[in-house]
Amino acid sequence: MMAAERPQSAGERTVIDKEPDVDRPAPLFFVSYAHTRSSHLIGTFFEDLSGHVQELIGRIPGDDPGFLDRSMAGGRRWAPELLRAVATCQVFIPLLSASLFESAWCGYEWYAFSRRQVLNRRSGRPDMETAIVPVIWVPHGTKSEPAVVGQIQRFSPSGLPEEVVKKYQLEGIYGLSFVDTNAYRAVVWKLAQRVVGLHLSHYVERAPIPDETQLRNAFTEESG
Known part of the structure; x- marks a missing residue:
């Protein structure tokens, strides 16, 4: 297993300064979503987000x-x-919707990513940060949320007018793409900033390529 650089001794401070350089061909972010009739719109969202991330990071940390x-x-x-x-x-960016929670595949993806350790780049040690950034794709209500989803703060765009934030919370990314394209663009831009900022401050250790027979559905676990 390839791991991030660690402190050499208990009292030595080590900065993880792998220039936020995800080893090729590792992607910087992973979008997890439920395959539905509107999946083509997720492709558009992905291309928009990828373009912003590429501009912000300055170079591609991997093939894509x-x-x-x-x-x-x-x-x-x-x-x-x-x-x-x-x-x-x-x-890891799960696009929250009722369909996502019903997808065992998406639950397996969440489970696989959540097993990996998140390290602070400055200290080289684990902290309380998570590299899971849940994004509202379609509003769904908390009653349908699996326990593991409720344990992680969902993405909320900072620095935008309150009315834009409220529209995102009420409509989700999917709805914004129809009712307010300017708000959609602004929220996706802020999401790209969040992705890059998290990547610059934290490093998620690589894991062995998972054996699908050992994966569990995080959405059906009692405690996630």
Whole structure:
């Protein structure tokens, strides 16, 4: 297993200064979503987010700034590239919706990423930060949320007018793309800033490529 640089001794402070350089071909971020009839809109969102991240990071830390599984066939879900991406990406972005919570595949992806340790780049040690950034795709209400989802603060765009933030919370990214394209663009831009900021401050250790037979559905776990 390839790991981040660690302190050499208990009293020595080590800065993880792998220039936020995800080893090739690791993607910087991974978008987890439920395959539905509107999946083509997720592709548009992904391209918008990828473009912003590429501009902010200055160079591509890998072959592509992000990973999106574009396969629609269930039998191809665990292609080697998907397993590798979830074991090596630095930020995990689940697009929250009722459909996501019903997807066992998405639960497996969440489980696989959440097993990886998050290190503070400055101290080289674990802290309380998470590299999971839940984004509202479609408003769903908290009653349908699995326990593990409620344990993590969802993304909220900072620095935007209050009315834009409220629209995002009420409509989700999916709805904003129809009712207010300017708000959609602003929220996606802020999400890109959050992804890059998190990547610059924290490092998620690589994990062995997971064996799909050992994965569990995080959405059906009692405590996540």
